Amino acid sequence: MGSCGQHTDGSWGEGHVCARTRIPWGRDFEEGDWTVPTVGLVTAGGDCPGTNAAIRGVVARLDAAGWKVIGVEKGWKGLMEGKTRPLTRDSVRGIIGRGGTILGSSRLDPYVHGNGYESIRPTVEAAGIDSLVVIGGDGSLRSAAKLAEEGLKVVGIPKTIDNDIGGTDVTFGFHTAVQVVTDAIDRLTTTAEAHDRIMVVETMGRTAGWIAAYAGIAGGAEIIVVPEIPYDIEEIAERIRARHDAGRTYSLVVVAEGIPTERGFVTSGIDAFGFERLGGAGEVVAKELERLTGYEARTVTLGHLQRGGSPTAFDRVLATRMGLHAAELTLQGKSSVMVAVRGTRMTDVDILEACNEPRPLEPEVFAEAAWFFARA
Known part of the structure; x- marks a missing residue:
C-alpha cells in the first residue's frame, strides 16, 4: 500500500529492489539507482x-x-x-x-x-x-x-x-527518570528529617513499578509500593510506627501512580487513547498513613519532571x-x-x-528492595 509494493507473500527479501521506484532494500543507495529512498x-x-x-x-x-x-x-x-x-x-x-x-x-x-x-x-x-x-x-x-x-x-x-x-x-528515558526521582528523594529526605515527617513521593508507572523500585532503592526509601505487588496500608503504618518508636522519626515512602488504593485507582480524566489518566495515589496513601500513625505526612508528585530535561x-x-x-x-x-x-x-x-502486554517489574528486584524496608 505504500509507495512500493511487496511480494505476494508479504515479504521484501534481502537486497530487494522495488519494481516501481527501484529502491535498494538491503544496501546503501548507489549511483545508478533510479530513486533515492x-x-x-x-x-x-x-x-x-x-x-x-x-x-x-x-x-x-x-x-x-x-x-x-x-x-x-x-x-x-x-x-x-x-x-x-x-x-x-x-x-x-x-x-x-x-x-x-x-x-x-x-x-x-x-x-x-x-x-x-x-x-x-x-x-x-x-x-x-x-x-x-x-x-x-x-x-x-x-x-x-x-x-x-x-x-x-x-x-x-x-x-x-x-x-x-x-x-x-x-x-x-528510564535511566534519566530514575536519576531525577533519586535526586528528589535525596533532597526530600533532608526536609522530612528536619520536620519528623512521612514524605510520600509519587512516581510515574501506570502498570509497572520500575521507576519507583529503582529510585526507591537508590534513594534509600523506607517503603516502596508498586502496582505488581499487593500491599497492606496498615502493615506499612505499623512499620513506620516501629521506625519512629526506635528514634528514626522520619520516613520516605515511594509509590507508583498506578497502585490501587482504598478508592481504587486514582484518576484525573481520560487521555487521547481512551486510557484513564492516573495521578493522586500518593496523596491517598499519605492521608491514610497520617490517619493510621498520627504523624504528619506530605506528598510530592514528581509528574512531568521525570520526562523533562537533558x-x-x-x-x-x-x-x-x-x-x-x-x-x-x-x-x-x-x-x-x-x-x-x-x-x-x-x-x-x-x-x-x-x-501485547506491558512488561512488569521483575519480582526479584522488589524482593531485593524489600531487604531495606522499615521493619515492624
Whole structure:
C-alpha cells in the first residue's frame, strides 16, 4: 500500500529492489539507482529523554547511506496533516543532549482519531515516503504495526520512561527518570528529617513499578509500593510506627501512580487513547498513613519532571545505538519489527509481540528492595 509494493507473500527479501521506484532494500543507495529512498521519521506519544539522540542516530546512518529522511512534525498529527521537513546529518548536530524532541509530538493517533492508513496516505504520497521509523510507546507502536499490516513498511523504536514495553530489556528515558526521582528523594529526605515527617513521593508507572523500585532503592526509601505487588496500608503504618518508636522519626515512602488504593485507582480524566489518566495515589496513601500513625505526612508528585530535561549519558548512548539499529533494519528492508535490547546487544522483535502486554517489574528486584524496608 505504500509507495512500493511487496511480494505476494508479504515479504521484501534481502537486497530487494522495488519494481516501481527501484529502491535498494538491503544496501546503501548507489549511483545508478533510479530513486533515492525516502524514510519518514515520527516521534509519537509522550516525550522522553533520549528521543533526540535516537533521531540523531537514525538520520546519521540513513544520511550516510544516501537515503532521504523526512521528519514528521508533531507525531501522528503531522503525518495526518502534512507537516514535514527534511532532516540531514547537519540538521541533527548538537541535539544529543537536548530533552524533548526536535520534531515535537502529540497524542493524536491515525486509528483512534482517523481512518488508519487513509488518514496519512496524502502525506505519505506527497512526501514520497517509502517507509517509516516510529519512535513511540506501546500505543504508538501498536498503531505502527497496524500500518505495517496495511502495507507500509515500518520499523519501531520503543520510547518510554516507564521501562514497561515488552520484548526489550530496557528503554531509553528510564535511566534519566530514575536519576531525577533519586535526586528528589535525596533532597526530600533532608526536609522530612528536619520536620519528623512521612514524605510520600509519587512516581510515574501506570502498570509497572520500575521507576519507583529503582529510585526507591537508590534513594534509600523506607517503603516502596508498586502496582505488581499487593500491599497492606496498615502493615506499612505499623512499620513506620516501629521506625519512629526506635528514634528514626522520619520516613520516605515511594509509590507508583498506578497502585490501587482504598478508592481504587486514582484518576484525573481520560487521555487521547481512551486510557484513564492516573495521578493522586500518593496523596491517598499519605492521608491514610497520617490517619493510621498520627504523624504528619506530605506528598510530592514528581509528574512531568521525570520526562523533562537533558538525558543521562547512559540514555544518550542507548538511544543513539537504538536509532542506528533502526536505520540498519530499514536499510535491510525489514518491516513490522521493533528495535530491542538484549543485555548489551541490539536486536529486533515483532512489534505486536512486544506490545501485547506491558512488561512488569521483575519480582526479584522488589524482593531485593524489600531487604531495606522499615521493619515492624
